[in-house]
Amino acid sequence: DFFTPIVDDAFAYGQIAAANALSDVFAMGGRPITALNLMGFPTKLVSPNTITAILRGGLEKAAEVGCAIIGGHSIRNPEPIYGLAVTGVVHLRNILANENARPGDLLLLTKPLGTGIATTAIKRGIASRALEKTVIALMSQTNSVGAELAERNLVRAATDITGFGLLGHLANMCRASKVSAEISPDCAPAISDEIFELIKRDCIPGGTRDNLKAARQTADLKSTSPVQRAFLTDAQTSGGLLLCVPESRLSQVSRVLKKARTPCAAVIGRITRQRNHLICATK
Structure with a gap:
């Protein structure tokens, strides 16, 4: 790549x-x-x-x-x-694929979202120095914990969040696994509150706009605001892992992530049986 x-x-x-x-x-x-x-x-x-x-x-x-x-x-x-x-x-x-998600699995994210918004702001010269420093550190951090989770058989499926954004990669996982997913937008972590302010200023990269168009075909986003929609579809660079974790293994996975010092270990939703939409955003 x-x-x-x-x-x-x-x-x-x-x-x-x-x-x-x-x-x-x-x-x-x-x-x-x-x-x-x-x-x-x-x-x-x-x-x-x-x-x-x-x-x-x-x-x-x-x-x-x-x-x-x-x-x-x-x-x-x-x-x-x-x-x-x-x-x-x-x-x-030990192979982790995106096709093994099962209803009841929890969806866990290991890095906050917003790198596409942040890097666009850096290019435009409107990002704060603090945001620039934080986003560079986040994008430079590897997802090496994925190997340990697989070797210990702690997660069912995984994908990294990159150019298609959270909703795009989650839709691919749901499609491959023949399931659907519920997510809570308020539980999805952002790099900082500055990300939302930048979205309001229309600091949105072209890839994110393309992702949003695609998400309208796969996700029920009626309960979300325009800012949340841009955030959830933001095209990431060197984003985190999206993990499908059986609820019984959540505490073990959380301990591994804490030891690995992942930027976050946020439960953002769960896998459900197949529905009309691949993804449903709930309040």
């Missing part, structure tokens, strides 16, 4: 891009082993020092989770792009 810069700091960009790519393996219960750098730059506009900082950020983030970067591929490109192609391993019995 790779993308264009979403923050100004080159080292932070490298870390975020690496964490985002590594998350695909962790979300399936695996552990990353090796990775290849994928990079493209306009060589006349981006200095060697900047490129070095980006690569150093990716290298340090991969090393943090025991993943070796063993090479890569670079091209000239009109705008900078960076990311990783990651190879991981997982035992067949």
Whole structure:
């Protein structure tokens, strides 16, 4: 996975891009082993020092989770792009897929939402310094806890929340599992209250607007406000894990997440039998 810069700091960009790519393996219960750098730059506009900082950020983030970067591929490109192609391993019995959700499972989120709104505000120069610092730290944090949860057989299904937003990825899970879901928008954590103020100022990225259009086809959102709808469909970068947890295992999962210092461990709803809508937002 790779993308264009979403923050100004080159080292932070490298870390975020690496964490985002590594998350695909962790979300399936695996552990990353090796990775290849994928990079493209306009060589006349981006200095060697900047490129070095980006690569150093990716290298340090991969090393943090025991993943070796063993090479890569670079091209000239009109705008900078960076990311990783990651190879991981997982035992067949430990694979976490998005197709095993069952009615009664609790839906638990490990990172707060709002990175798309926040990074758009950073690009527009209207984000507070505190928000910028917080969102960079969140996006740089890996979802390595996914591997431990899978190896201990504590969760039934999982997915990482990225470009399709919470509602998009939850809809995919419900569709694959032939179930529906109820969520409580008030229980979904935000990076900060500033996210809601930015939405009111129409600081909404194009990906989030596209997600909202799609969500109108899959979700009953009558009980939500326009601000909540944008928030729940916000396109995330290096977002957290959405876990389907049997209620009997919630306390065990919570202890594992606390030990791993995940940014949050918020129960935002539950899986139900299949209904007319894949997702229903409740008050």
